[in-house]
Amino acid sequence: MLSHRVALRIMGVVAIAIAVHFSVVWAVPRVMMWKLFDSLGQSGDRAAGLQRPVLPPLADATARRVVMPNPDLLYGLCVLDLERGPMIVRADPKLSTYWSIALYSSNSDNFFVLNDREAGPLPVELRINAVPDQSASIVSPSKKVLLLMRILVPDRAQGMDALEAARSSLRCSTS
């Protein structure tokens, strides 16, 4: 028969293991996003109202910031800091091929996506806020948001000028 002390220790191990187990599962996506936010940095000066998007080259074996990079897409990224109010995202891709703008919360959920078919031919303007307000088109579940623009590159061997121009139309700002 187990002594009282041994039984208490076993219960302690199980209790700690359960608590750690659920903490790790909860924390993994948040830590991955935090690392990504950190690696992208605060490019641009939010105080000046503009956040310069990060525009990486087409993915190859050296692209190691995010797992499973798609070599057939051009990416544009912004870290949206909604701590001090809403941010505005503008883009005017003018492409007939696939593109999309997706928003990810700090726990990695994709809570919004807009693609070329939904957007139509007109320029896109999205107002994102962490708290509901009358003019916000999107309410974010977190105060830090990752914006990821994807632009399809049908053939890497073909010209990239129109695709680069579409990506360069991305603007993330406070007004």
Place this chain on the structure above:
Amino acid sequence: MSVNPSMNASGLTSRIPALLWTVLLGVFLGVGTAWWAIRNGGAAQSLVKVGPWETSLLAGSPTADPYTRARVAVVGLLALGRQETLYFVARTDSSGQALRSRCQYRIDGLAPPARWWSLTAYADDHFLFEAPQDRFSLNGATALLDTQGEFHVLTGPTKPTGGAATGDHLAWLPTPGDRGLELTLRLYHPLPQLQREPRELIAPTIKRVGLC
């Protein structure tokens, strides 16, 4: 009744290792089971298998359970929801053997019912191989389909030069080195029926060619 201070201190000292072991063992078990659950079983309810391919019904979704969310963060961070994109990943061939980059595999399948699709080879660390001539993927624009509407791909470390492993419609995806291999089939804007029921995908077959 008086208490001997030296006895009290030694009793406390002897308990510290036991307490430490209890905490360390609990942390070890907690981290180990969490990591196992994230990598293997925890997200099984949201996974759909079609031949050697599997997809998560909840990838990227705000309704994902914590295990699916954690698993996607590790193996496919920044995934889109299935209304936008379906991701089918294969880590074994059609006979269930783990994929290795040093082996040759022939992949045959119908062009998937989507606005656009691609097939990409990744190493087991989920990043791209150092592929010559930027041959990282085959996609709806670069694939040559045969008269049946099928694409044919050969993966392996060296470009096929002759025999049964060549053909007019056969594309080569280089997988240099000797390590685990993952194939990802992406379907952008899959047809609505497939969005609802990803298991209805007519799955491409993955067959090993020769010895390795």
